[in-house]
Amino acid sequence: MARTKIGYTSRTYLMNVGSELLESGSNNGIECIWTRILYDHRIIFNWKFNWTELKNQGVHKITGYITLFSANNSFRAMRRTVELTESKQEIEKEFECGHTETVYYTYSLSPCHTPIPENTVYDEMFAPSDQNDTILIVDGKKLHVSKAFLSYHSEYFRALFSSNYKEGQMDEIPIGEVSFKDFALLLSTFYPQPTFPSDETVEIILKMARRFLVTSAVSSAEHHLMNMSKIDNEKILWMADEYGMPNLLEKCIREMNTIAKAKKMKRSAEYDQLSDKTKLKMYERLVDSNSY
Template identity: 60%
Template sequence: MTNSAIEFKSRSHNVNGNTNVLETSAKNGVACVWSATMGDSRQIDLSWKFNWDKLESQGVDKITGFIYVSSIFNRLTATRIYVELSENNQEITKQVDGGSTSYTVYYECSLIPHYKNPDYEEMFASSDQNDSILVVDGKKLHVCKVFLSYHSEYFRALFSSNYKEGQMDEIPIGEVSYEDFALLLSTFYPNPAFPNDSTVEKLLEMGRRFLVSSAVSSAEHHLISNNSLIDNEKMMQLADEYGMSKLLLMCIRKINTVEDAKKWKKSQTYEHLSAETKLKVYERLMEFI
């Protein structure tokens, strides 16, 4: 899944010999403190201190992108700065030469979060605890029939002696990518991996297709938690589509005013909600009248 860019655009600030911290911004789980000082040689020392603990808790391994620094009237040469943030690098610094005692500067920033890639080959390697092999996209996943059957009616039927697949040494699984299928299994087998905003929608789709209710429950738990940065409109759509009642209730409770409810009724998302969920939104609206 493609990760959306996190974008900042600062206000314009005057930088002179007395400035330090210029602005603090926060967006989509990333906070940034922008500072600028002017040296004796009239060069500007710029710094951006980032805090992305919330994204790291979701499984983000690093963040990359660019910062573009400009000045009013182009008194300072426009500068592009490469950004790569990791656990051990939370600050970006840049010195820009100039010849004036004062500049009015601003910046734009575009950052891409990169999620950690699980080692599926190690996760589903052959071992004496596994007794079956699933083949997806030509790749083999060594699994335990009993464990998968416990979590899914689909696998229970697949491994049944009533089906020819149950008698096969290697069972092919078609019309699904290796990464998507391994993502599904990794949520409960062998050591559960928790969903994040980048994987939760695909996990819901896979959980429904392969009848893994625990995957849907795990996705709902993530969306209800404070770690998710998905907006309320998208959450309600997912809650309605995949029957996540707790999440749906939370989303409806976030409609706190008549204006919120009217905005909802005009949204494209509302038009695609089920009649039952539309009724609940309407009942929420009635509470404010």
């Protein structure tokens, strides 16, 4: 799966001033505490990371690099490879320099999401078991599922499995006009263990969630687009409008605060697909932000 990069640049710090703690902060789901230990002619820097928020979104590893810079170019920038896993949360770097040195660092980190299950794993997900009580036929494949579990997450299946529909009485229920891969991707967002959206899957999940009325999948997609996505703002705004994600739409409109941003949006392929209501909100936001 393609990775999205998270970048950061720290403030500058003088080595002979202050405590061992240099900086502590959070950036896009990554918390980092930067400390140093001073010796006679050596300094050990330590970066301690906490990325629990990203773990909860399906990230199992973070890779990239940290680069340490001299603010006055007294030494060459030094780069340290980063690979954060469940068992490794800290990065250290030792080097020699004067205690009057002023330094700062940058990082470029890529969250690695848990891979979307392949068909073989999907086959295991939808294999017969005592917990399943019906069969869906999708793209020629049999999916053994639980009526109660699907009904809890989906209004579509709640209605389908009810006694008011003939399908509710069938042993095998065909689901037409959908590929097995897309349908299994939707169900994997909540069944049996959630797989979180990525930039590559979020639009498919939204399309499937709208058809099969899975509100939890829409909420998961909205969270990804608000906090993790590197998709162009113009497309994110369109998705927020198209798939009814009010918090994301409000965020996008709030950020539409310059003439340049508005012009870029109007030139985009997504502009003509926006609802009149959203176009009006964009215009009102632009007027408000440029009023004195």
